[in-house]
Amino acid sequence: MLLLLLTSALVSCIVVTQAGAEVLVQCPADTDGIDTDGDGIVDNDIVCKHLAAGDGFINMADGKLQYIFGFSDVTAIPVADVMMEGMVNANFPAPTIKVKEGQKLYLTLTNVGMMARPDLFDPHTVHYHGFPNAAAVFDGVPDASISINMGSSLTYFYYNAEPGTFIYHCHVEAAEHMQMGMLGQLYVTPRQDGTSYADPDGSGRTYTKFAYNDGDGSTGYNVDYPIQIASFDPDFHDASFSVQPLPFALMVDRYPMLNGRGYPDTVNSAELMNTAADVGWGPNKASQKVNAHIQAAQGEKILLRISSLSTTSFHTLSALGIPMKVVGKGARILRGPTGKNLYYNTSSVDLGGGEAADVILDTRNVPAGTYFLYVTNLNHLSNDTEDYGGMMTTITINPAP
């Protein structure tokens, strides 16, 4: 009898929880009276964002339509419309999240379901990769955290105590959901921004934006670009779309991309529309919103916030003709425990999946013109069978004004 009571109590619990599933956004006002981002204002330290997690489509640079899982930004969408707006709307890469050191991020994730795969009941999470998380519940690793079921929301809380170039991704069935496209860029600008430092090289240049709190202006820059390395295996994506067994052991990425595009799409400044209507999943939507065309005026410094979320390969990025200086790795300034400077000059950087590097390109002694940022893994300079594509973009150095 006791067992029966317990069982029925448990069942009613589950029923109540399911019936209670809903889109719910938590975005409190900043009323603590404390200035945490260092701008002198006590009530502006909270940033709220709302992401939908589901499926969608993007086109590769050779035109191939690819089924993906992913995130889209529904921050400005009324709660009652989020499910409809978020469905079949995945972006690649996921929406870029940019916050300031000291800001508190309330990041709501709503699982809108995978419409093209109604047989799937996959939950999703956000894993803020590299974030020094005090609360496992917000870490998004399913083993130690919670995952969000279809039709439900969870608001993650992050106090962004440290600047740096981070990454975020869904951590549910990570090899699958990451290969399918649930990958985004996330970076935290330092408290030092807004102050002014002269370039320590004595060139007379000054900076008001910095990669890190360097205390000497050595990570100063004029323009910054997040550059995300990721790539897709079309056989894996096609198998997912057609409800076939997924070829995990055979995973080979044949569409290498920067910011979700293969060259020459990388240098197209427009948001790219997909052709989902061709397979009955229209209307066509703008699903690749970030390009990778890097531009600066001669004499400026460019900060590249490079991250890799590749699930298959190491990659080496090189910029021919422009010196690269690595000032940060893994969302940390490159300094030893005693403060010794460990920056280094190089012509290429290597990244495995889950790694990030902050690289400064100094155009001071570089003639105006067009340069290439490209992967030296030559088999990744293609869009499947189409050559002269893949993981490559251009750096345009305009004449100094």
Ligand SMILES: [Cu+2]
């Ligand atoms: Cu997921």
